[in-house]
Amino acid sequence: MEGMKETVEESLREMRETFASGRTRSLKWRKAQIGAIYEMVKDNEDKICSALFQDLGKHSTEAFRDELGVVLRSATVAINSLDKWAVPKHSNLPLLFYPAKGKVISEPYGTVLVLSSWNFPISLSLDPLIGAIAAGNTVLLKSSELSPNASAFLAKTIPAYLDTKAIKVIEGGPDVATILLQHQWDKIFFTGSPKIGRIVMAAAAQHLTPVTLELGGKCPTIVDHHTISKNIKSVVKRIAGGKWGSCSGQACISVDYVLIEKSYASSLIDMLKPTIKSFFGENPKESGCLSKIATKQHVQRLSRLLNDPRVQASIVHGGSIDEEKLYVEPTILLDPPLDSEIMNEEIFGPILPIITVRDIQESIGIIKTKPKPLAIYAFTNDENLKTRILSETSSGSVTFNDVMIQYMCDALPFGGVGESGIGRYHGKYSFDCFSHEKAIMEGSLGMDLEARYPPWNNFKLTFIRLAFREAYFKLILLMLGLKR
C-alpha cells in the first residue's frame, strides 16, 4: 500500500500543479476534454458494452440506454451550455450602495475526487467527471472494483483521450478509497450506500471538504388503482421495467416496493407475471436481457433476505437463486411483514414486495415510517393524493405516473435528502455541484459618507438607521438639517 500512497500523493501533486497553472480555467480546454469523453464513448461502444456484459450481464441496449446514451447526452449538453453556465450572475444592489456593483461568479473548487459505483460503472463515473471538468477542476476518478472490466476500460482508455495531468483514474477497492480519503480534496463526489456515505463525509470533515453524496433508499411505488385502471397495462409495464429492466433492480432509483389496495393486489400480480414473461421469456436466466447480480456476496445477501420464513411464505412468483451464475429470478412477494429485513433495507435486487393497504391514502403513512428515499413513484390521477404525497412525504424527487425517467430530465436536480443523500447534479446542477459561487462586490472610491466613520454621534446613528431602512427621503431631510 505504500506504493499506492505514493501514487496518490504524486497524482495530487500533479493535479494541483495543473490547476494552479490555470489551464483548466479555459472554457476551450473544458469543452475539448468533454468532447474527448464523447469521442471516447462513441469510438468504444462495443468495448464498453462488452465490459458491461462481462461485469453485469447487461444487454447492449440497456447499456446504451442507461450508460452510454446518458454520457453522450450529458457531454453534448455540457458543451452546448458551458458558455451560458459560466456567465457571471449580476446582482441588483440597493440604491444606497450606488454606484457599487455586485455579481456572483462560479469558480472551480480545485482538485476533486469522484468515487463511483459498480452498478452503472460507466455513467456514474463519466457523468460526474463531465460536471467536474465543466466547472474547471482537475479530477481523480476511483472506479469500483466490483465492476472490474468497466473499471479497467476506464483506467486504460481515459488516459488515451484526456489530459492526463488534469484527469486521472485509479482502480481499486476499499483500501484504495481509504488512502484517498486520508488526503485533502477540494470536493468529494460519492455514489454508493448510506453506510459508506457516512465514512466519506466523516473523512471529508477532517479537511472541511464539501461533499455530494448520491446514496439510496427504498423507492416506494404507489399504485392508486381507482384512478388509473384504464391505463393499468402501461402502469404494470412501467413498474416491471422499473424493477427488472435496469440492472436487475440494482439501481438507486429502482422501484423497491409497491403499495396498492388489497382488493387489487392479485390482479396486479396476475398482470406482472405475463409481463415478466414477455420481457424475459420462460427462462429469464437464459434471456440475455436480465442483468446479473454483482457478486456472490450480493446474491447471498438477497438470499438471506428471502430466507426469512415469513418472507418465503409471501413469495407468489419466482424465488429461485443460482449463486454460481449470479442469478436471482424476478421475484414477487405479497405482503412480507413490514418488520422483516427485506422491508427495512434497500433491496437492490430483482425482488418486488407488494404491500397492501385498505385505502391507498394509508401508503403515505407507511412511506413516512422509513428514511427519506431518493425517489417516490405514484401512479394516480387523483389530484388530492398527488398534493398529499408532495406535501406530506419527503424524498429526493417525486415522479407521477412513471418510474426512473426523472433521471433523464436534466432540467431537474438529481439528488437525495436525509439518508438518500446530500447535494445534486445533472445538467447545470453538475456544473454548480463542482463550483464555488463567489460573491464579488465592487464599491466606488468616489462617494464617501462621513456617517460611516467614527467618532460616533447621534447624527451618524440616525443617518445610518435611516439608510438601512432605505428611507431615502428622510435621509435627505436629515442631511438638510430638517430632521432631528
Added chain:
Amino acid sequence: MFGAADASVLVMDLRRSFDDGVTRGYEWRVTQLKQLLIICDNHEPEIVAALRDDLGKPELESSVYEVSLLRNSIKLALKQLKNWMVPEKAKTSLTTFPASAEIVSEPLGVVLVISAWNYPFLLSIDPVIGAISAGNAVVLKPSELAPASSALLAKLMEQYLDSSAVRVVEGAVTETTALLEQKWDKIFYTGSSKIGRVIMAAAAKHLTPVVLELGGKSPVVVDSDTDLKVTVRRIIAGKWGCNNGQACVSPDYILTTKEYAPKVIDAMKKELETFYGKNPMESKDMSRIVNSTHFDRLSKLLDEKEVSDKIVYGGEKDRENLKIAPTILLDVPLDSLIMSEEIFGPLLPILTLNNLEESFDVIRSRPKPLAAYLFTHNKKLKERFAATVSAGGIVVNDIAVHLALHTLPFGGVGESGMGAYHGKFSYDAFSHKKAVLYRSLFGDSAVRYPPYSRGKLRLLKALVDSNIFDIFKVLLGLS
C-alpha cells in the same frame, strides 16, 4: 444540566410539531417573522445593553450591525416569502416528452443553529430567519462566551416565538455535545474552522447536511493607484469599527508595496487619531476584547520575538479592562504566529512586497479566506484579482459591506467554510429542492422494455440525440 436525554426529548418534541405540520403553513412562518421584528423594534435598548456587557460594543455598532441588519433581513423575508415558496418550473425535453416538471421547496425538518459570540444577535437570529422562512422547526444554541446576549435571546425568543417549534438551548461544550449527538435535518454553524470540523464529523454520523460559516485571514491588497484617504478610512472602519477586529470578515492583514507602505502607515495613523482620539484606550467607540482567554491569545501574538519589534503604532495593553490599542505592525515574519492564525483582534500587520502582483501569490499560498479585499482604480488589477483569488467573497474598494447585501450569497470556501446564506440564499440553505416530474400514462414506447433488439437500440440513440428527424426515420422504418 442539559444532557443527552434532554436533547433527545427536545428533538422528539420538535419533530412531533414538525410532523403535525405546525411550521409548514405560510401564516405560521409570517407570524414568527413578525414576532422577531417586534423583538427588534421593542427591545433594542436591552439588546444594546447586553452587547455592551458582553463585548463593550458601542451603541452604534449594536444598533446598526446587529439590530438594523436583522430588521432588514426579516422585512425582506416577509416581503419575499410568498415568491420564494412558489415551485420553480423546470424545462422538460424531448427525451421525457410528454411531461411537465417543477422544483418544489420543502423544509428539511428539525434544524440546529449554533451561533457565535462576536455578533451574538445577528448570527443567531439571521440563520433562524432562514430556518423559519423555509418552514423548519429550529433549535438555537447561542454562544456561552456572550452570556448576557445568550440569556436575553433565550428570554425573548421564549416570550415571543412558538416554543412548540422554536427553542433556545443555552450552554457550553456539554450542551453542544449533547445536541450534536442527535439527528438533525440540517446544522448551521458559525465559528472557527477547528470546531467546524467537529460539527461536520458529528453531522456525518447522521448524514446531516451542514452550512459552516467559518473564518480565515482576510487579506487587504492596497494598490498605490487608489484614493488613500478613503481606502484607509474604510479599512479602519472595517477593522476596529467592527467589533474591534473580532469579525469573520475583518481585514486581517495588509499587502502593499515597499514603496507605498510608509504612506499607508502615515495615513492610517492620522485617520486612527481622527476616529479614536490621541488616547484610543479611552475611546468608547470600540468594543473591548471579549475575554481574558482571547486577550492572552492576542498578547502572545504581539509578544512573540521578531514580532514585538515590528510594532509601528499602538501596542498598549490593559488586561484588567480587556483592552488592546489599535496596533499596526510592519513586515512581521511570514511564519510568525500572528501570520499563521486568524487574528480576530485589533492588530493589523502590514506586509510589503517588491511589486503588487506578488500579493496574489501570497494569498494563494494560504488557506482560502472568507473575504479578500482590494483597493485600486486599476480595472485590469480588479479583474485579475476577482478571477484568480479564491475566497468566500471578494470586495473591491470597500470592506465587509457585502454582508449587508441580500442579493449576494455570503459564505466561505475551503477552510473558510461551506454553504452560503443571506436573502433568498438563507431560505434555500434550509430547504430541500424536491424535483417533481409529471408524466402521462399515454404514449408508451416499447423501446423502453425488454426484450431488447437492434431496432430499439437505434431508436434510443435517436432519442438521446433528441434529433426529431432521426426519430421519425426510425419510426418510419427508414433507418
